[in-house]
Amino acid sequence: MRIGTIFGIDIVVSLSWLFIFAFVAWALATVGPFQAMNLTPLARIGLGVLTALCFFASVLIHELAHSLVARRRGIPIKRITLFMFGGVSNLEGEPSTAPVEAWIAFVGPLTSIVLGFVFLLISIAVRPTNALGLAAQYLAWANVLLGVFNLLPAFPLDGGRVLHALVWRVTKSRYRATQIAATIGKVVAWLFVAYGGFVALSDPKSAFSGLWLVFIGWFLLQAGGAERMHAELEHALAGLTAKDIAEPPPQALSADATADAALQLMMKTGHRAFPVMLGEQLLGILSMSDFAKLGDRAPAQAYVTSLMTRTDDLKRVSPSTDANEVLRLLSSTGLGQIPVMDDAGSLVGFVTRENVLRRLPLRRELERVAPKHAA
Numbered sequence: 024m025r026i027g028t029i030f031g032i033d034i035v036v037s038l039s040w041l042f043i044f045a046f047v048a049w050a051l052a053t054v055g056p057f058q059a060m061n062l063t064p065l066a067r068i069g070l071g072v073l074t075a076l077c078f079f080a081s082v083l084i085h086e087l088a089h090s091l092v093a094r095r096r097g098i099p100i101k102r103i104t105l106f107m108f109g110g111v112s113n114l115e116g117e118p119s120t121a122p123v124e125a126w127i128a129f130v131g132p133l134t135s136i137v138l139g140f141v142f143l144l145i146s147i148a149v150r151p152t153n154a155l156g157l158a159a160q161y162l163a164w165a166n167v168l169l170g171v172f173n174l175l176p177a178f179p180l181d182g183g184r185v186l187h188a189l190v191w192r193v194t195k196s197r198y199r200a201t202q203i204a205a206t207i208g209k210v211v212a213w214l215f216v217a218y219g220g221f222v223a224l225s226d227p228k229s230a231f232s233g234l235w236l237v238f239i240g241w242f243l244l245q246a247g248g249a250e251r252m253h254a255e256l257e258h259a260l261a262g263l264t265a266k267d268i269a270e271p272p273p274q275a276l277s278a279d280a281t282a283d284a285a286l287q288l289m290m291k292t293g294h295r296a297f298p299v300m301l302g303e304q305l306l307g308i309l310s311m312s313d314f315a316k317l318g319d320r321a322p323a324q325a326y327v328t329s330l331m332t333r334t335d336d337l338k339r340v341s342p343s344t345d346a347n348e349v350l351r352l353l354s355s356t357g358l359g360q361i362p363v364m365d366d367a368g369s370l371v372g373f374v375t376r377e378n379v380l381r382r383l384p385l386r387r388e389l390e391r392v393a394p395k396h397a398a
C-alpha cells in the first residue's frame with residue numbers, strides 16, 4: 024500500500040506494519056510510560072498514537088538516510104517499504120566499492136542515534152515529568168535502541184553490510200566478503216534464537232519477549248540465507264553474457280495459429296514462451312502470462328497474434344548483455360523469461376529463471392574439481 028512520495032521515492036507500508044503500528048500505539052497507551060500519570064483514557068490513547076507516529080517517522084527517516092546517500096552515489100532508488108521489523112530501502116543496483124557500501128549502510132544507524140539525542144534534548148527541555156517529556160524520553164530510547172540493534176553484524180541488518188564492506192576492503196573480493204559476513208551473520212542469528220529460547224523457557228513471565236527474540240533470529244536466518252544465495256548466483260554468472268546462458272528458441276508458432284494450438288504445444292513441449300513468426304519475420308512472443316488477455320474468448324477462437332506481446336513492446340536483451348544484468352531484469356520485472364535478440368531483430372533464444380538457477384550447482388562443482396580455473 025503506497026502512502027506517499029518523498030524526494031521522488033515511493034513510501035509503501037505492508038499489512039504487517041499496520042498491525043505492528045496498532046500494537047505499539049495500544050501498548051504505549053495502556054502498559055507504556057503514561058500509565059503512572061494521571062490522565063484521562065482519551066488523552067492516553069492520543070499520546071500513544073502520537074508517540075507511535077513519531078517512532079515510525081523515525082524509522083522512515085532512518086531509511087531515507089540510506090536512500091538519499093545511495094542516490095547521491097549513483098544508485099537509483101524507487102521505493103522504501105515499511106514492514107513488521109522496520110524498513111527496507113529498495114536499491115536498484117549494488118554499491119560499486121566497499122567504502123560506498125559502508126557509508127550507505129552506516130548512515131542509517133547514525134541517523135537513528137542522532138535522532139535519539141534530539142529527542143533526549145527535547146525531553147530535557149520540556150521536563151521528563153510531564154507527558155510530552157515522557158513521550159520524548161521514550162522516543163529517545165527507542166531510536167538509540169534501533170540504531171544499536173541495526174549495527175549488529177548480521178545480514179540484512181546495516182551492521183552486516185558494514186562488516187561486508189570491511190571484509191571486502193581487506194580481502195579485495197566481494198564474493199569472499201559475502202561468504203564471511205554471511206557466516207558471522209548466521210552465528211549472530213543463532214545466538215538470538217538460543218538466547219530467546221533460554222529466556223522463554225527459564226521464566227514464564229518473559230515468555231513473550233523470549234519468543235520475540237527467537238522470531239527475530241529466525242527472520243535474520245531467512246534473510247541472510249536469501250542474501251547469500253543471491254551473491255552465489257551473481258558469482259556464478261560473472262563474466263557470462265545473455266548468449267551464454269540462453270537456450271535456443273523452441274519451434275515457432277505461425278501467425279494464424281490459435282491460442283488453443285499454442286496451449287497444446289506448451290503442454291507437449293514444456294516450454295513457456297514461443298516466437299510467433301510470419302514467414303521469416305518475428306512478430307512477437309507468446310508466453311504463459313499472455314493468456315490472461317484471453318478474457319472470456321474461447322482459446323479455439325482467439326489467434327495468437329491477438330494475445331502475444333509485440334516485438335516493439337518486448338522487454339529484451341542483446342546477446343552481449345551481461346548475464347547479471349539479465350538476472351536483475353528477471354527479478355525486477357517478475358517475468359519468467361527474457362528474449363535475447365540480435366541487432367538485426369532476430370531471436371537468438373530465451374533466458375529463463377531455470378537457465379539461471381542451473382548455473383549455480385555447475386559453478387560449485389567446477390570449483391571443487393578445478394578451483395584454480397574458476398575465478
Ligand SMILES: [Zn+2]
Binds near residue numbers: 086
Ligand atoms: Zn538501516
